[in-house]
Amino acid sequence: MFLMASRILFRFKLIQFNYEKIDFHIHTIPTISDKHFDFCIENFKKYVNDCQLDAVAITNHDLFNTEQYLQIKETLGITVFPGIEINLEYGHILLIAKETEVDDFQEKCNKVREKIIKNTDSITFEELHKIFVDLNNYLIIPHYDKKPPIYGSTLEKLEPFISSGEVDSAKKFIRNIKDSSKLTPVLFSDTRIRKDMGSFAPRQTYLDCGEISLESIKLCLKDKTKVFLSKEDGNSLWQIFQNGQKISTGLNILIGPRSSGKTHTLEEITKSIKRTKYIRQFSLVQGKDDDDSFKTEIESKRGVVVDDYLSGIKKMLDDVSKINLITNIKSIDGYIESLKKSAVEFQNQDLFSKCKLFSEELFSISSKSNIATLIEAIKTIIEHSEYSNLISKHISTDSLNNLIIELIEVSRVEKLDIKKEILC
Structure with a gap:
């Protein structure tokens, strides 16, 4: 009985360690859809080694480069799939091909590049089908719970050819993996392999696919029980830092004495995860210095007189320029x-x-007066040189200076009262 249990446990551990760690959303060439960056093959190799990746896919925006792909494949020493990220009807999809079809894939990607010239361009599903012909021959992963998403009729057209969708956070991964009506979620880094990479994003996915081939991966993604956030802990924990530190996919509480590294840990989490809502310590009670606030309020703006003079034509031009039927x-x-x-x-x-x-919404305290508007208006009159003679004819400069000084003092007193209300 004990021997049988030991064999079962040993077999289970073997299955655990056969999980494959993949990242199928990686950029190596800056395009019109990216900020410029300098590619570094050494950092790519370091990323693969440090994160212990078993397979990656090169998915640049709307283009594929065979020469660079072959260089990367030879350098990394792991499975590298050719791929492309395509602007499809204002959403994004990852389209990944077999390693043996690089030349044919390059020709088809060239047709995509010819159609997408500006970062606002995209192709239709019909154009995608015409270019790549048999979509079942590829692994297609749409942006699912991630911006810009594929949704509506476009997602319906893709349904026969997809079984997974990309998400951008562990929470969304857990929510989708538990919902039987949703696609199998995958979490990828969407990283740019550049020279100045400081750290690597902890966003990869584990698959229980047996072997690394496009067919086995596609089959694996149809079964949610074979897709995980971590190797040993399934979907209950996920790796947050490059050093292997994991956190719960539920609620986490960070406890420790002063100077034990709590704030540093939170700062590192903010750097690792995109779009983090981080309320820093004391940020709700500390305000800006009065002088800084005042300088911000009276920063240079277009003159009120000029705005009033051009308001008629300006409003018309603004309204016309904003009309965009497609948008x-x-x-x-x-x-x-x-x-x-x-x-x-x-x-x-x-x-x-x-x-x-x-x-909960932020607590707000409204200003007691429109004194800031008055200060701005008087400042405009004082600084307006074109009609200074006409202004001084009716109001002396000394009177205006005295008035704005007094208004500033009143404004400071009111702001002090507001701060007292917050602290109370």
Whole structure:
């Protein structure tokens, strides 16, 4: 009996250590959709070694470079799939090909590049189908719970060819993995391999796929029980730092005495995770210095007189320049989709999402007067040189100077009263 249990445990551990760690969203060439960066093959090799990756895919925006791909494949010594990130109907998809079809893939990617010239360009699903012909021959992963997402009719058209969708956080991964109506989530780094990389993003996915091939990975992604955030702990813990430190996918509490590194840990978490909502210590009670606030309020702006003089034509030009039919249609579609998603998420909110700490609105105290507007108006009159003679004819400069000084003093007193209200 004991021998049988030992064999089962040993076999389970072997299966655990066969998990493959992948990152299929990596950029190596700056494009019109990226900020410029200098690619560094040595940092790519370091990223693969430090994160212990078993397979990667090169997915640059709307282009593929065979020469660079072959150099990377030869240098890394792991499985490297050719891929591309495509602007598809204002969302993004990752399209990954087999290692044996590089030349054919390059020709098809060139056709994509010909169609996408500006960062606002995109191709339709029909154009995608025409270029790549048999979409079942590729691994296609749309931006699912990640901006800019693929949704609506475009997602419906892709459904026969996809089984997974990319998310941008561990919380979204857990939410989607638990929902049987959702695609299998995958979490990737979306990193730029550049010379000045300080640290590596802890966003990779583990697969229980047996072997690393496009067919086995596609088959694995159809089964949510074979996709994980961590190797040993499944989806209960996930790695947050490069040194292997893990945190819970639920609620985490950081406890320790003064100078034990709590603030440093939170700062490092903020650097590692995109779009983190971080309320720094004392940020809710400390305000800016009065002088700094005053300087900010009276920073140079366009003169009120000039604005009034040009207000008629300016308003007309602003209204006309903002008209964009494509953007309007996209905004309406996005609003409708966001409204439906909000309704679904409201029902699916977990215990932590309902905490007031994460959902309460900021406490605000309104100003007691419009004194700042008066100060700005008088400052404009004092500094306006074009009509200075006409102004001084009716109001002396000394009177204006005395008035603005007195208003500034009143403003400072009011701000002091507001701070006292906050502290009380």
